[in-house]
Amino acid sequence: MKKELEHEFVSHLEKHQNIVHKICRMYTNDQESHNDLFQEITIQLWNAYPKFRGDSKFSTWMYRVALNTAITLYRKSKKQLRTQNYDEVSFKIKADVYDDEVEKQLQLMYKAVKELNDIDKALVFLYLEDQSYREISEMLGISEVNARVKMNRIKKTLRNILNP
Known part of the structure; x- marks a missing residue:
């Protein structure tokens, strides 16, 4: 069941990852911060995914979680984003160029x-x-x-x- 959920999540994330990249660009100034924020948003999306009921489109839900994560982290640090270590989840997501x-x-x-x-x-x-x-x-x-x-x-x- 967990593998199924993980596969479904990764599929959605790969399909809509541009949303997250655009939000990262909006709230960061360099590639390293961009990557850190992308990772943090991915973690927050994964943590919240089991609660996603499908009442809205995945992309709409993803926007909300991603923006809330970015705004929260940005307000906390203003300049440097801190991410949590989350070794248990390691998704292999093909990044768009x-x-x-x-x-x-x-x-x-x-x-x-x-x-x-x-x-x-x-x-x-x-x-x-x-x-x-x-x-x-x-x-x-x-x-x-x-x-x-x-x-x-x-x-x-x-x-x-x-x-x-």
Whole structure:
């Protein structure tokens, strides 16, 4: 039963790992921190997976767990993420390779987004992932109207950051 659960989890994680990579990029500044946060999110997802009831899509649930983990760790350490040692679980996940040129083009946007507060960062991330305002409100625990208003304010703030 545990092997079945593990196989199912790894399959879901491999399919949706880009979500976690994007969140890691949003909340870290270097590859080592990115890898540490990816590992910590994976651990938290695995720990929470037995409680996943399937009431929502796996990706929606994954966003919520990953964002909460990233925000919690970011707030605790501000600069350096600490991860827990979890030797019992060792998943073999094939990591996607990112195009360096695309990465360079996104750096300016990520730099601007990193200037936002934690909740606004999460909102921008979910917006860029084409999540509906209803889904965003569910994931962040705010009203749909609040999500729309905040996003409009964030867009204005980002325009000011990118075009001073």
